[in-house]
Amino acid sequence: MKTLKTLDIDKVAAAIEADAGQTLPGLRESLKEARDGHGLAHTPEQIVARRRGRPAGTTQAITKEPVKLRLDADVLAALRASGDGWQTRINDMLRASLRLGGLV
Structure with missing residues (x-):
């Protein structure tokens, strides 16, 4: 790191x-951050802490349940085309719709 x-x-x-x-x-700016040591993991503990996925010890309060849902092909294509996280966005849209309808 001296270099x-x-x-x-x-x-x-x-x-x-x-x-x-x-x-x-x-x-x-990125080179300056690298030089100053921002975002670098130096110890094995820091490297483990920065691994992919959810941080250790975090759990969701509500467990999601897998379901089979039939959607029109064009609706499904549009949702998938919106990128990663489309299933979560469906959940959020359904929740918002239920709130608007006064069901939640």
């Missing part, structure tokens, strides 16, 4: 941008 502390940000950014053939927004 990062002496990093010449402008020199490295110029080399990266020359290789890319264009200026890259935010590059110098």
Whole structure:
């Protein structure tokens, strides 16, 4: 990590941008953060704490139940096209609809 502390940000950014053939927004800020040690995990404990998924010890208060639901093909395609988390968005839309109808 000593080499990062002496990093010449402008020199490295110029080399990266020359290789890319264009200026890259935010590059110098990202290099500065790397040099200053922001976002780096140094110890095995920090690396384990930063692993993918939910943080240890967090649980949902309400358990979700799997269901089979039939939807029109165009509706399902639009929801899936909206990206990851579409099932959660369906749940949120149904909850909002129930509130509007006074059922929840």
